[in-house]
Amino acid sequence: MARLEIRNVSKSFYHKVLDRVSFECGEELLSLLGESGCGKTTCLRIIAGFEVPDQGQVILNGKDITSLPPNRRQIGMVFQNYALFPHLNVFENIAYGLRIRKLSSKEIAIRVKEALAMVNLEGYENYRVSELSGGMQQRVALARVIVLKPQALLLDEPLSNLDAKLRVKMRGELKKLQRELRIPTIYVTHDQEEALAISDRVGIMNRGRLEQVDTPTRVYHQPQTEFVANFIGRINLLSFKMLYKLRITPIPGLKYYIRPENVILHPQGPFSGRVVSVEYLGNLARYTLRWEDGFLIAEEHSPLKVYGEGEEVKFTLNQERVIAVGEGSLEEQRDAMSLSCQPI
Amino acid sequence: MALEGIRHFRRELDLTRGVYHLPYLAGFLFILIFSLYPIGAVLVQSFRDRRGFTLKYYQTFFQDPYYYTIIFNSLKVAFCTAAIALTLGTLFAVLVYKTDLPVKKLLQAGVLLPMITPGYIVALVYVYLFGRNGLITCRLLGLEPNIYGWKSVVFLQSIGATVTAFLLISSVLLTIPQEVEEAAANLGSSEGEIFRRVTLPLLWPGILSAGLLIIMGSIADFGTPIIVGGNFHTLASAAYFEIIGKFNPNMAATLSVFLLLPSLILFGIFNRLFKGYGQKVGRIRRFALKGPAAFLLSLPPLLYTLLTFTFFVSAFLAAFTKYFGYDFSLTFEYMKVALGLADETLDPMKNTIIYATVTGVAVAFLGMAFAYLVLRGDYRGKKYFDFAVLLPFAVPGTFMGIGYLLAFHNPPLVLTGTALIIMLNCLVRELPVAYRMGYATLAQIDKSIEEASFNLGADRFTTFYRVVLPLMRQAATFSMIYAFNATAKALGAIIFLVTAHTKVLSVKIFEATINRHFGVGAAYSLFMVAITGIGMLLIWRLGGEPLGPSRD
Numbered sequence: 001m002a003r004l005e006i007r008n009v010s011k012s013f014y015h016k017v018l019d020r021v022s023f024e025c026g027e028e029l030l031s032l033l034g035e036s037g038c039g040k041t042t043c044l045r046i047i048a049g050f051e052v053p054d055q056g057q058v059i060l061n062g063k064d065i066t067s068l069p070p071n072r073r074q075i076g077m078v079f080q081n082y083a084l085f086p087h088l089n090v091f092e093n094i095a096y097g098l099r100i101r102k103l104s105s106k107e108i109a110i111r112v113k114e115a116l117a118m119v120n121l122e123g124y125e126n127y128r129v130s131e132l133s134g135g136m137q138q139r140v141a142l143a144r145v146i147v148l149k150p151q152a153l154l155l156d157e158p159l160s161n162l163d164a165k166l167r168v169k170m171r172g173e174l175k176k177l178q179r180e181l182r183i184p185t186i187y188v189t190h191d192q193e194e195a196l197a198i199s200d201r202v203g204i205m206n207r208g209r210l211e212q213v214d215t216p217t218r219v220y221h222q223p224q225t226e227f228v229a230n231f232i233g234r235i236n237l238l239s240f241k242m243l244y245k246l247r248i249t250p251i252p253g254l255k256y257y258i259r260p261e262n263v264i265l266h267p268q269g270p271f272s273g274r275v276v277s278v279e280y281l282g283n284l285a286r287y288t289l290r291w292e293d294g295f296l297i298a299e300e301h302s303p304l305k306v307y308g309e310g311e312e313v314k315f316t317l318n319q320e321r322v323i324a325v326g327e328g329s330l331e332e333q334r335d336a337m338s339l340s341c342q343p344i
Numbered sequence: 345m346a347l348e349g350i351r352h353f354r355r356e357l358d359l360t361r362g363v364y365h366l367p368y369l370a371g372f373l374f375i376l377i378f379s380l381y382p383i384g385a386v387l388v389q390s391f392r393d394r395r396g397f398t399l400k401y402y403q404t405f406f407q408d409p410y411y412y413t414i415i416f417n418s419l420k421v422a423f424c425t426a427a428i429a430l431t432l433g434t435l436f437a438v439l440v441y442k443t444d445l446p447v448k449k450l451l452q453a454g455v456l457l458p459m460i461t462p463g464y465i466v467a468l469v470y471v472y473l474f475g476r477n478g479l480i481t482c483r484l485l486g487l488e489p490n491i492y493g494w495k496s497v498v499f500l501q502s503i504g505a506t507v508t509a510f511l512l513i514s515s516v517l518l519t520i521p522q523e524v525e526e527a528a529a530n531l532g533s534s535e536g537e538i539f540r541r542v543t544l545p546l547l548w549p550g551i552l553s554a555g556l557l558i559i560m561g562s563i564a565d566f567g568t569p570i571i572v573g574g575n576f577h578t579l580a581s582a583a584y585f586e587i588i589g590k591f592n593p594n595m596a597a598t599l600s601v602f603l604l605l606p607s608l609i610l611f612g613i614f615n616r617l618f619k620g621y622g623q624k625v626g627r628i629r630r631f632a633l634k635g636p637a638a639f640l641l642s643l644p645p646l647l648y649t650l651l652t653f654t655f656f657v658s659a660f661l662a663a664f665t666k667y668f669g670y671d672f673s674l675t676f677e678y679m680k681v682a683l684g685l686a687d688e689t690l691d692p693m694k695n696t697i698i699y700a701t702v703t704g705v706a707v708a709f710l711g712m713a714f715a716y717l718v719l720r721g722d723y724r725g726k727k728y729f730d731f732a733v734l735l736p737f738a739v740p741g742t743f744m745g746i747g748y749l750l751a752f753h754n755p756p757l758v759l760t761g762t763a764l765i766i767m768l769n770c771l772v773r774e775l776p777v778a779y780r781m782g783y784a785t786l787a788q789i790d791k792s793i794e795e796a797s798f799n800l801g802a803d804r805f806t807t808f809y810r811v812v813l814p815l816m817r818q819a820a821t822f823s824m825i826y827a828f829n830a831t832a833k834a835l836g837a838i839i840f841l842v843t844a845h846t847k848v849l850s851v852k853i854f855e856a857t858i859n860r861h862f863g864v865g866a867a868y869s870l871f872m873v874a875i876t877g878i879g880m881l882l883i884w885r886l887g888g889e890p891l892g893p894s895r896d
Contacts, residue, residue, distance in 0.1 A: 048795075048799055049798070069798070070798040071798045071799070071802055076799065077795075077796070077799045079792045079795070080792075081792060085797075086793075087811075087814040087815055088814075100800060100801045144796075145799070148800065
């Protein structure tokens with residue numbers, strides 16, 4: 001089984017960009033999610049071989065490739081701006097790597113054809129890359145690496161240059177393609193919806209550190225650090241007063257959160273608050289409620305009636321879904337981890 | 345193991361290690377031998393006589409009032425030329441690109457025409473038309489004026505300089521977004537006020553850069569003062585006479601040092617000032633120019649256009665008439681001489697084409713390669729390399745010519761009299777432009793395109809050959825044509841280097857002009873114009889920027 005491992009990788013440029021990052025990626029789609037400057041692209045470039053880590057190893061299928069130059073790695077990379085060769089047409093772009101490997105022109109023709117079929121671009125061989133739409137260029141960039149049958153695939157924000165509708169379509173195709181290829185695939189993005197939708201597992205990065213690597217559901221429902229809890233989706237921090245009312249005894253060193261969809265508007269609810277603002281999105285209504293000593297965000301799905309600003313509403317909390325998270329970063333709370341990562 | 349691995353890794357990828365170091369070292373050595381060494385040779389020569397170190401040439405220079413006069417002459421001509429050319433150039437640029445006058449295409453052709461006719465051809469025709477026996481002055485107007493003097497020098501230099509001014513100023517003008525001027529109009533400015541308060545201030549960097557280049561070019565120009573200066577001498581023409589007339593290379597070297605100094609200073613300022621062309625904007629605002637204002641403003645450019653066309657046509661006619669002006673009978677005598685059918689040989693033309701082709705190809709390749717090394721490699725001392733490659737741009741042609749004469753006359757490297765010395769000289773002098781062009785192109789190519797190539801399995805050399813070079817193809821083509829043209833036109837730099845066997849068209853024209861063989865000179869000029877005109881057309885066809893005129 002194919003496996004890509006990153007062990008304890010650190011990298012500094014002027015300041016620390018990556019700080020002891022470790023993770024493994026099997027035959028799955030693993031995304032690295034984080035804000036710009038968090039080190040996710042540097043991590044990808046280290047795997048591709050464009051940067052040398054100050055420390056740590058990159059291991060592909062049990063072989064240490066940390067010191068291997070990029071042109072010998074057999075790891076395909078799709079760049080954010082696609083980096084297609086503007087002087088070559090679609091066919092030649094895809095054939096490039098095969099020509100470097102000195103394949104016969106007959107075999108090149110066959111394999112390019114296969115690759116074009118895989119990305120649904122049959123018949124575009126002779127187009128100039130500048131004549132293609134963004135989505136098509138994206139497919140050429142993909143075809144150009146998969147034609148080489150790489151042992152791992154790296155995607156650097158591949159959808160960020162596409163418009164919203166195409167983005168959703170392409171991410172479905174990417175996922176399907178990954179399933180067919182069955183190779184470790186690292187997907188860098190700053191779009192959390194995209195990361196949750198496409199990934200088998202999501203790695204959340206913050207200031208050069210990997211905070212948590214988990215399945216999308218666990219990242220969302222069982223965040224392990226404060227950063228992850230606050231970064232993914234919307235979340236309410238519960239005050240002591242609220243915890244007291246919910247009869248939860250707070251453990252020192254833990255913080256307690258609840259997602260907006262678990263703040264339920266209900267005529268018989270035990271709490272009452274005033275609507276400060278409303279966002280109506282069709283399939284859901286999002287309220288910011290003022291409750292005694294603070295604010296709470298509540299989301300109601302397929303609402304029949306939308307409350308107006310200033311209205312008084314009753315609500316209740318789905319107590320089973322309260323999330324407790326250790327304070328501080330992962331290292332600071334490593335000891336307390338076993339206590340805190342379970343839902344209460 | 346890991347550490348060793350990382351070392352290994354660096355060897356493979358890093359441009360500054362192993363085999364990748366060789367091109368850089370070779371480039372450095374090349375520049376050192378063929379650019380810095382001749383420049384140094386001139387400096388050394390100015391401090392040396394038969395017995396060794398001496399300051400006597402500098403003493404002479406500072407004691408003899410004659411030399412103060414020629415410095416003053418050089419400056420006087422340079423500033424007058426700059427003033428005229430900048431005014432005309434700005435006027436042309438605005439009329440051509442920022443108005444809808446019906447004559448603007450004609451004006452554009454008129455202002456660009458001197459690009460294919462080097463200064464010495466213009467000078468030839470000038471004497472022919474306006475001289476003591478000139479067609480216009482003598483035959484048509486019955487005058488016998490003395491045209492030899494500084495005013496003629498300024499007049500002729502202005503013609504070439506106006507092209508420089510026009511090209512640089514219009515390249516800045518094309519970067520002014522129309523919204524800026526529309527905003528000024530919206531805030532209540534009249535057309536005149538928009539020009540004075542918005543357009544002109546935005547053009548200043550272009551005008552200033554052009555001014556610096558024009559002054560550099562004017563100071564370095566020796567052909568014009570020799571042909572029409574009479575007893576009027578400038579630093580450049582005086583240095584020429586020290587070599588050709590008096591064979592005093594030491595004094596020539598000393599004069600050249602004073603020729604180099606202002607040029608270096610101006611080039612330094614130019615480099616600081618000129619940060620390359622900005623992004624061209626899609627639409628340019630047009631001035632609503634009508635009525636008497638339009639007439640008055642377009643009058644000087646129209647007269648200028650008439651002049652350049654007259655010069656061009658006259659050169660053509662002079663080549664085919666017995667004595668254009670006196671005797672209008674058709675003759676092919678001069679063309680026969682030029683074509684080598686009479687007593688002379690075809691050598692000048694053949695030489696010109698061969699030298700220009702070889703130089704053009706070499707300049708294009710080296711320019712692109714050096715730009716790649718400097719931009720993508722993290723070499724030690726690449727700042728100095730960059731400077732050394734660009735330096736010859738600031739060195740007057742005469743200076744470089746004297747430098748080559750001095751440096752390669754004696755061992756260890758003797759090249760005097762060979763064709764190679766001419767090509768190397770032109771190569772080094774045209775390299776800065778190619779290097780700049782390659783640099784600008786490469787800076788715009790995203791690094792990820794090269795990384796994609798590595799990722800797909802290619803190494804550095806393959807990537808350069810398969811990806812970088814093709815992407816720089818346009819820059820390479822343009823710099824090749826440019827260097828071809830510049831080499832074909834070159835005079836000052838190579839006039840000391842040619843021998844009977846390596847004669848080229850430019851030197852032939854110059855000699856014909858000095859010896860008043862107008863017909864033959866005009867016939868040679870036709871071929872020169874044809875050769876450079878084709879190159880210029882090619883650049884145009886390929887969608888390139890018109891490049892500056894030759895520097896000499």
